Amino acid sequence: MAFVAIYTVGRLKHPYDHSASRQFFSVGNDVFRQAIKSGHMIDAFSSDGISLPKEANKGEGAPILTLTVWKNLESLYRFTYSGHHKQALKDRGKWMESYKEKHLSYVIWWTEKQSDVSWEEAFKRYDYYIQNGPTPTAFDFKHAFDQYGELLFIK
Numbered sequence: 001m002a003f004v005a006i007y008t009v010g011r012l013k014h015p016y017d018h019s020a021s022r023q024f025f026s027v028g029n030d031v032f033r034q035a036i037k038s039g040h041m042i043d044a045f046s047s048d049g050i051s052l053p054k055e056a057n058k059g060e061g062a063p064i065l066t067l068t069v070w071k072n073l074e075s076l077y078r079f080t081y082s083g084h085h086k087q088a089l090k091d092r093g094k095w096m097e098s099y100k101e102k103h104l105s106y107v108i109w110w111t112e113k114q115s116d117v118s119w120e121e122a123f124k125r126y127d128y129y130i131q132n133g134p135t136p137t138a139f140d141f142k143h144a145f146d147q148y149g150e151l152l153f154i155k
Contacts, residue, residue, distance in 0.1 A: 002147035007122035011061035011097040024095035040075035
């Protein structure tokens with residue numbers, strides 16, 4: 001059985017102790033609780049103590065990284081665009097720094113083993129996508145692939 005992993009990267013507009021950042025973390029906790037309750041997210045990785053890649057260090061605000069593993073792509077997609085997460089995406093301009101140039105905010109990939117997912121692997125997949133565009137190795141929702149490497153339209 002294949003699983004799907006997603007790595008997200010962004011930057012806060014304000015310092016951690018700013019009221020907008022505190023609101024972001026409060027909303028983020030609600031989103032995380034909803035992800036757990038969904039029964040479809042099967043793992044989440046802490047970013048505490050990791051060495052940040054260069055793209056996470058660009059900009060003024062503090063980097064915000066997430067890495068999670070999901071049962072399948074469809075459940076990840078449904079979660080992303082519904083509930084608390086959908087609202088957080090609508091409100092992200094209040095909390096997250098905008099980028100002057102085009103910015104890849106997430107990358108998705110399939111994995112056979114949950115144990116193969118790591119921060120190092122996430123950074124490699126992100127870099128791969130930037131260099132090669134979407135392929136079965138690293139993709140986004142607009143250019144998705146199924147676990148066999150076939151193009152997939154998600155709705």
